Amino acid sequence: MIKYNRRSVPIVKGDTVKIMRGEYKGHVEKVAGVDVKKGRVEVEGVTLTKADGKKVPRPIHPSNLLITKLNLADPWRRKFLERGLPEEVKEEIEREAEEQLKEIEEEEVEEKEVEDEQTSKEAGGA
Numbered sequence: 001m002i003k004y005n006r007r008s009v010p011i012v013k014g015d016t017v018k019i020m021r022g023e024y025k026g027h028v029e030k031v032a033g034v035d036v037k038k039g040r041v042e043v044e045g046v047t048l049t050k051a052d053g054k055k056v057p058r059p060i061h062p063s064n065l066l067i068t069k070l071n072l073a074d075p076w077r078r079k080f081l082e083r084g085l086p087e088e089v090k091e092e093i094e095r096e097a098e099e100q101l102k103e104i105e106e107e108e109v110e111e112k113e114v115e116d117e118q119t120s121k122e123a124g125g126a
Helices: 075-082 087-125
Strands: 016-019 028-035 040-049 055-060 065-069
Touching (some): 016 040
Antiparallel strands (some): 016 028
16 A cells, blocks of 8 residues: 555455454455445455355455455546546556456456357256
8 A cells, every 4th residue: 555655544345454353364365246235345256155065255354354455447546546646656557457357357268268169068068
């Protein structure tokens, strides 16, 4: 956050966080969702197993998290970070955002390919 002249930033879906306290201490993963009303964050890979065997996301308080990588794909987040910064830093933020958008697109293409392979296997096996 030093790069953006910020000590704290609101957490959004897609940020990479490290859990600093509790059972999952040290776990580093992306934020799957944010419950603003309850003030909790859901992190990918952090789940509870219910009595019937279902896995549900384990809500974590944001004070127990450390943001390691920001999701700059969100336009609101970029505007928030760019306030009061010099032009060079703003351009760097935009470059990082473009790189993250490309990564997201590549991940979506890979997921779609995997889904297509699974459906073709299921259709071939039936």
